[in-house]
Amino acid sequence: MRAQGNLTTLKIFAFLGLTFLFGCSEKKTSEAQKYSIYTMADDYKEYINQVDNLSSGDLDPVKDGARTFPKQIWYDLIVKDGFYYRLERKTNYFLKYTVENNRYTAVDSVALPEMSYFDNYNWVQTDTVFLASFDRKTFKLEYARINVKTMKAETGNLPIALPKPPFNSMSIGFSLRRNNKLFLGYSYHEITSRHFKTVDTVYVDVLSYPDLKVLRTIKDSRSAYPGGANTAQPNTFTDEKGDFYFLACPGIALGNNPDKPTSLYRIKKNEDKLDSTFYWNISETIKNDAYGLWDIGDGKVILRSERRDLFTGVEDHYKVAHIEFYVLNLKEKTSKKLDLPLDKGTSRQCVLVENGLVYLSINSESGNYIWIYNPKDETLKKGLKIKDDIDYILRIEKLYENLQ
Amino acid sequence: MRVSKELIEKYHSGKCSPEESAMVENWLLDDDTEIEISLPENLDKEKVKAEMWDEISSSVPSDNPGILTFGKRRWFYFSAAASIAILLTVSLFVIKTGTKETAVTVNKPASPNKEIQSLDYTISLGPESNARIDSESGLIDFCGAILISPKKDILLSFNDVCTDKKTNKAKMNFKKGETYIALNYKNSNDNELIVMDEKLLMGLPPMVKRQIMDQFNI
Numbered sequence: 327m328r329a330q331g332n333l334t335t336l337k338i339f340a341f342l343g344l345t346f347l348f349g350c351s352e353k354k355t356s357e358a359q360k361y362s363i364y365t366m367a368d369d370y371k372e373y374i375n376q377v378d379n380l381s382s383g384d385l386d387p388v389k390d391g392a393r394t395f396p397k398q399i400w401y402d403l404i405v406k407d408g409f410y411y412r413l414e415r416k417t418n419y420f421l422k423y424t425v426e427n428n429r430y431t432a433v434d435s436v437a438l439p440e441m442s443y444f445d446n447y448n449w450v451q452t453d454t455v456f457l458a459s460f461d462r463k464t465f466k467l468e469y470a471r472i473n474v475k476t477m478k479a480e481t482g483n484l485p486i487a488l489p490k491p492p493f494n495s496m497s498i499g500f501s502l503r504r505n506n507k508l509f510l511g512y513s514y515h516e517i518t519s520r521h522f523k524t525v526d527t528v529y530v531d532v533l534s535y536p537d538l539k540v541l542r543t544i545k546d547s548r549s550a551y552p553g554g555a556n557t558a559q560p561n562t563f564t565d566e567k568g569d570f571y572f573l574a575c576p577g578i579a580l581g582n583n584p585d586k587p588t589s590l591y592r593i594k595k596n597e598d599k600l601d602s603t604f605y606w607n608i609s610e611t612i613k614n615d616a617y618g619l620w621d622i623g624d625g626k627v628i629l630r631s632e633r634r635d636l637f638t639g640v641e642d643h644y645k646v647a648h649i650e651f652y653v654l655n656l657k658e659k660t661s662k663k664l665d666l667p668l669d670k671g672t673s674r675q676c677v678l679v680e681n682g683l684v685y686l687s688i689n690s691e692s693g694n695y696i697w698i699y700n701p702k703d704e705t706l707k708k709g710l711k712i713k714d715d716i717d718y719i720l721r722i723e724k725l726y727e728n729l730q
Numbered sequence: 731m732r733v734s735k736e737l738i739e740k741y742h743s744g745k746c747s748p749e750e751s752a753m754v755e756n757w758l759l760d761d762d763t764e765i766e767i768s769l770p771e772n773l774d775k776e777k778v779k780a781e782m783w784d785e786i787s788s789s790v791p792s793d794n795p796g797i798l799t800f801g802k803r804r805w806f807y808f809s810a811a812a813s814i815a816i817l818l819t820v821s822l823f824v825i826k827t828g829t830k831e832t833a834v835t836v837n838k839p840a841s842p843n844k845e846i847q848s849l850d851y852t853i854s855l856g857p858e859s860n861a862r863i864d865s866e867s868g869l870i871d872f873c874g875a876i877l878i879s880p881k882k883d884i885l886l887s888f889n890d891v892c893t894d895k896k897t898n899k900a901k902m903n904f905k906k907g908e909t910y911i912a913l914n915y916k917n918s919n920d921n922e923l924i925v926m927d928e929k930l931l932m933g934l935p936p937m938v939k940r941q942i943m944d945q946f947n948i
Contacts, residue, residue: 370929400932415943427744443940497937515937519858519874519945520892521916522938555936580935582917640915641900641924644933672933720932 361678362405363687364721365391365712372399374410374425376725380685380696381709387716392430401558401673404447404455405723409433411455411474415442420457420472420479436477440468445555448501450508450535458484458498458510467496469538485540486531489514493525499553500562500572502593508535509593511552511562511572513581524581528552528574528591532598544600548607549574549589551581554617558673559630563621568595571656573608577615577632579643579672588615590654611661612652620677622684622701625657628677633668644672647691653701664699665706667692675721685709687719694719843877843946851880851904856913856945862891875913877928877946880904888912890923898923911942 359376365387366372373391394403396414404411410423410430418441422434444457450471457470467484489496493514500511509532514525530544530552554561554575561573570593576586587609592601608616608629618630629652636648649669652661667690669676676687684699694712699705712719740746741754846853848865855861859874868885870876873892880886883906890898892914902925904910909928914921915938924934928948931939942948 370927398929398931416947445936495937517937517941519856519941520914522935522941523917558932558936578917578920582915582935584917584919639920639922639924640934641922641926644930673936718932 358408358725360725362410362721362723362725363387363712363719364394364401364403365716366400366718366720368715368717370398370717372397372720374430376425377710379710380722381698384711384713386713388713390428392425392428394430401675401720403721404557405721405725406449406455406474407727408725409474413438413441413444413457418442420470420477422474422477434477436472436479438470438472438479438481440464440466440481441470444470445557446498446501446553447557448503450501450503456501456503456508458501460489460496460498462495467498471536482538484510484533484538486510486512487543492516494518497555499551499574500556502562502564502570503535504570506535507541507598508533508538509570513551522582524551524576524583526550526576526583526586528589530593530600542598546591546600548586548605549591550576550583550586552591554580555673559618559675561617561619563619563627565621565625565656566623569593569601570595571619571621571627573616573619573629575615575617577617578640579615579632580617582640584615588617590619606654606659611659612663614650616652617673618676620679620684622653622677622679623682624701625655626701627654627656628652628664628684628686628699629654629661630669630674630676636668645670647689651686653699662704666690666697671718671720674719675723676719678723680724685722687712687722689717689719696722850882850884851878851886853878854946856942860891870912872912873914875911875942875945878904878910878912880906880908880910882906888923888925890914890921892916893921900925911946913938913942 360378361376361380363375363377363385364372367388372394373387374394375385375387375391377385399412402412411420413420418437418439419435420438421432423430424433441457441459444459446458448456450456453475454471454473458467460467465488467486467488468481469484470479470481472479493516495515495517496512497515498510498512502509509530511530513529516523526547528546528549532541533539534541552574553572561575562571564570572591574589574591575581576583577588578584587607590606590608592604594601612631614631614634616629616631620628622628631650631652633648633650637643637646647668647670651664651666653664654661667688670689678685682702684701686697686699688695688697693714694716695708696710698707698709737754746754843854843856846861846863848863853861853863854877856875859872859876861870861872861876863870869887869889871889871891873890884904886902886904888900898921900923910925911928912925915924926933931942934942
């Protein structure tokens with residue numbers, strides 16, 4: 327294991343080092359693009375394409391994309407201000423990448439010796455990302471705060487109650503920084519080679535920030551797995567008013583505690599508790615479990631949900647087209663299914679909003695498209711077509727937060 | 731696959747042919763196959779060492795010898811030092827292993843997991859897992875998590891033997907050179923047997939995906 331890790335380290339450093347030795351003078355020749363599309367082709371190779379337009383045209387990622395490495399990153403790639411970030415689990419380096427001249431290249435890194443994985447990331451300040459993860463080997467809940475401009479990191483342990491038998495693991499489902507407070511949603515898990523289960527309670531701790539002392543613990547037994555894993559798919563957002571919403575995801579593809587319903591919760595702007603006036607049993611409304619939540623403004627959200635009549639279990643959940651999208655009206659607590667082809671893939675970063683329009687990537691049997699939903703007149707139309715040899719559209723997102 | 735320092739330099743200066751670019755990119759992508767780093771024959775250890783240190787000291791500001799300045803150019807210095815240090819390490823390794831050899835071969839380390847070898851495939855057992863194979867029928871009885879590496883294209887059947895009560899079965903066509911995972915996935919209502927291509931692990935719940943990656947060093 328160690329030798330393999332060292333081999334990867336050697337490659338990354340040789341490449342990183344030589345990039346700087348010989349690549350520094352190279353000027354950026356391509357204009358900054360607006361969007362990043364991350365895909366996996368049917369031969370499992372992964373590509374990044376940066377594009378300016380999602381509304382029309384064709385995209386051939388295999389021909390025109392920048393191949394990424396290592397071979398499989400899947401969804402574990404953060405995008406922010408034109409750069410990509412990921413943690414190399416075998417070497418414990420948090421790496422910063424860019425795509426220049428259509429080449430995906432590592433440009434900087436910081437060692438996080440205690441961390442080989444993270445369930446949750448959150449931009450606590452403009453240039454500072456907060457990562458959190460429980461390590462079963464050390465039995466500690468670790469965090470890192472990394473300034474991605476200087477690539478300096480501060481690491482430590484979070485003082486949250488650690489798992490007790492029968493639970494042997496835990497995960498941070500969401501983190502939310504509000505001024506001098508940090509809210510952490512978390513879950514305990516029972517995991518062995520034979521089974522996996524998530525505790526039947528939603529836990530949220532309120533911590534002081536930046537010194538990270540627990541101020542209070544909130545428990546709610548109506549659902550489980552608050553926030554899921556936002557590396558795979560977002561399940562939280564803060565609306566225009568400053569109210570925070572989170573989806574708890576006990577369905578088989580995330581928490582695997584299917585006796586609990588998928589549920590939506592709110593923490594109001596100036597409050598340190600769950601809003602007792604807002605709770606939505608999503609499973610009851612749509613008769614299915616859901617994972618994936620995106621704010622589209624004006625009190626409406628997009629929900630990504632499964633169709634349990636179309637798949638057998640986790641064995642085919644990821645490869646059968648069965649995913650639907652709903653628009654939820656948070657004020658009225660009403661839902662409306664979007665008339666889209668069934669999408670494929672258990673978790674995706676597949677929705678973005680710009681200038682009042684909602685762009686959704688759909689991997690369907692009738693073709694891969696970016697669809698455009700206009701919430702004002704509730705119309706849907708096809709936009710950019712992505713070539714059929716793409717098996718999964720893993721992520722679509724804005725390269726820069728404030729697009730002009 | 732032969733990737734030299736010169737080829738990486740060429741790659742960064744944009745002078746590589748598409749084939750050479752692909753070679754460098756594949757080398758970077760290939761983290762599970764053998765690699766070879768070509769170095770000149772008959773290296774003079776002391777001479778190379780001296781040259782490399784000369785190169786490092788020429789990159790470090792002369793008024794502050796031995797201390798890297800953490801300014802705007804710190805990465806340049808760091809990278810220079812790191813690259814040279816790596817090349818130095820590799821060179822010394824080559825020299826140490828004999829003058830006839832001009833390439834270093836790094837093999838994938840042996841898996842800490844127990845392995846079962848058959849004529850047609852290899853099975854690596856995850857912790858708390860067991861398996862029994864019937865080579866003739868292609869039937870694998872198992873409980874837990876196993877990794878299967880077929881040596882030829884083959885149809886294999888799986889039988890969940892975790893409990894005596896309910897038996898799950900699965901069947902899948904395996905391709906030579908690919909790697910597959912078979913695992914049990916259980917909750918209070920259901921007990922599944924999942925067989926999947928290792929390259930599609932992103933379909934598993936993140937906690938399970940992480941455990942499989944840890945168990946099999948993926």
